[in-house]
Amino acid sequence: xxxxxxxxxxxxxxxxxxxxxxxxxxxxxxxxxxxxxxxxxxxxxxxxxxxxxxxxxxxxxxxxxxxxxxxxxxxxxxxxxxxxxxxxxxxxxxxxxxxxxxxxxxxxxxxxxxxxxxxxxxxxxxxxxxxxxxxxxxxxxxxxxxxxxxxxxxxxxxxxxxxxxxxxxxxxxxxxxxxxxxxxxxxxxxxxxxxxxxxxxxxxxxxxxxxxxxxxxxxxxxxxxxxxxxxxxxxxxxxxxxxxxxxxxxxxxxxxxxxxxxxxxxxxxxxxxxxxxxxxxxxxxxxxxxxxxxxxxxxxxxxxxxxxxxxxxxxxxxxxxxxx
Numbered sequence: 001x002x003x004x005x006x007x008x009x010x011x012x013x014x015x016x017x018x019x020x021x022x023x024x025x026x027x028x029x030x031x032x033x034x035x036x037x038x039x040x041x042x043x044x045x046x047x048x049x050x051x052x053x054x055x056x057x058x059x060x061x062x063x064x065x066x067x068x069x070x071x072x073x074x075x076x077x078x079x080x081x082x083x084x085x086x087x088x089x090x091x092x093x094x095x096x097x098x099x100x101x102x103x104x105x106x107x108x109x110x111x112x113x114x115x116x117x118x119x120x121x122x123x124x125x126x127x128x129x130x131x132x133x134x135x136x137x138x139x140x141x142x143x144x145x146x147x148x149x150x151x152x153x154x155x156x157x158x159x160x161x162x163x164x165x166x167x168x169x170x171x172x173x174x175x176x177x178x179x180x181x182x183x184x185x186x187x188x189x190x191x192x193x194x195x196x197x198x199x200x201x202x203x204x205x206x207x208x209x210x211x212x213x214x215x216x217x218x219x220x221x222x223x224x225x226x227x228x229x230x231x232x233x234x235x236x237x238x239x240x241x242x243x244x245x246x247x248x249x250x251x252x253x254x255x256x257x258x259x260x261x262x263x264x265x266x267x268x269x270x271x272x273x274x275x276x277x278x279x280x281x282x283x284x285x286x287x288x289x290x291x292x293x294x295x296x297x298x299x300x301x302x303x304x305x306x307x308x309x310x311x312x313x314x315x316x317x318x319x320x321x322x323x324x
Contacts, residue, residue, distance in 0.1 A: 003027035003309050006048040006066075008039055008056040010075070017295065018052065021302040025309045040065060050305040053082065060086035071095060071308035074318075075301040076288070078237055080210040084319045094318045095304035099155060100296040101288035106159035108287035109235045110167075112259025113203055116231045117143050121281055141202070141229060144168030149201030151194070151217070152208035152236075153178055160205055161188055172197050198225040203233060210237035218242065223249040229256050235287040238263040247273035250280060261287040 005027050007015060019029050027049070032042045039056060043065045050071045051058065058072050063086055071093040072082055079096045087094045115121055122137050148164040150157040153173040161171040165187055173183070174194045183190055191197040198204060204226060208214045218232070219242040226232070232255060234241055243264055249255050257279030263272070266285055274280050288297070304314040317323065 003049040004030060004046050005050040005052065005305055005309075006030045006032055006043060006046050007052045008032050008043075008054070008058075010052075010054045012294075012298070017298045018302040021299065021306055022309075025306045027306070027309055049309055052301055052305060055081060058082045058087075063087060063090055063092060071305050071314060073301045073304040073314070075297055077101070078209060079318050080237065080239075082318075088319045088322045091322060093304075093308050093314055093322055095301075095308075095314045095316045096318050097297050097300040097304075098316055100300055101290075101293040102155050102159050104290050104293050105156050105235050105287040106163055108261060108283070109156075109160045109205055109233055109259075110163045112233050112235070112261070112281055112283070113143070113148075113164075113205070113231060115281055116257050116259050116279075117141070117203075122278060143202070146170070146202035147172060147200055149174070149191075149197040149204045150188075151197070151204065151206045153183070153188070153190075154207060156235075157205070157207035158186070158188075160207070161186075169202075172201060194222075195225050198222055199227070201230060202227065203231045205233040206236045206240055208236055208240060210239045215239050216242050218246070220245040220249070223254055226255045228253060231256055232258040233260075234258070235261045238266065243272070243274055247277060247280075250277055257281075261285055 003026060005022055007018065007029060010033060015029055015031055022029050030046050032039055035042050043062065047068055048066050049068055051069060052073045052075060054075045058081065060083055063069065069092055072087060074082060074096045077096055077098050079094060082094050084094055117140065119137055119140060126136055145168055147170045150161060150173040153175040157173065164171055171188045172191050173188050174191045174197045178190060180190060217240045223245055246258055250257060259281045261283045262285055268275060274282065304316055307314040
């Protein structure tokens with residue numbers, strides 16, 4: 001019997017990549033973006049065997065509309081828009097694509113750091129406004145000889161650390177799930193106390209997933225422990241940082257600035273306190289993006305679904321409890 005898969009929401013011009021892969025396992029792909037009906041109606045009518053999701057929230061109520069669903073495949077690394085407990089209770093795999101944009105996100109993180117440290121955006125704005133003054137703005141400090149602190153130390157953080165070392169920086173990392181044996185042979189110093197990392201780093205870069213444990217992880221107390229000359233970088237998830245506290249810290253000079261590719265609310269509200277700060281660089285959740293990474297993302301997300309439909313365990317299962 002032919003399978004049915006619903007793609008709930010996406011930003012792609014077509015779904016040719018996904019259709020070709022799902023055709024291999026005799027699965028029809030329904031593009032909910034092209035339907036006038038609400039997503040709930042599309043899912044109830046299609047009764048899909050699998051779902052591919054980009055930004056839509058998949059909660060218990062949505063899962064109950066598709067009792068035959070075997071897999072929810074997230075097109076991305078993060079999976080905070082999927083209720084893992086509800087999926088596990090229903091025996092549904094939740095998958096992600098954890099390894100598709102490591103070069104892009106690590107490049108973007110370093111780009112934000114360089115832009116902040118060298119005042120690239122500030123100088124550009126001043127030149128466009130008719131000002132030609134090398135002394136304008138705050139004093140710049142060299143990165144060579146400085147210290148980069150990494151919050152979490154997964155694949156992307158490792159790539160960021162490698163690129164930072166090429167700039168002459170020392171690298172610290174805090175990750176409660178790792179010990180010295182996990183980083184043997186790597187040029188990184190694991191720091192048990194996150195407060196020590198915050199205090200010692202000239203730039204702090206966040207690479208943790210958004211979970212109940214990490215939501216609001218960087219707030220007023222953490223920012224107060226950072227150097228006044230330090231930068232905060234976030235290419236992970238916006239909810240990890242208390243944005244009001246961050247704006248206040250930058251405004252009063254508690255830290256030097258921030259480079260953010262992710263925000264708690266995307267796009268930000270017009271009254272976001274971060275929008276009017278000269279020492280903040282914002283990009284629109286674009287760190288993952290390249291022609292190559294998008295193709296890889298789409299292929300791997302579709303293959304997670306295809307594996308589940310033929311009775312295999314998908315390559316990237318997030319809710320491992322469903323395997324028990």
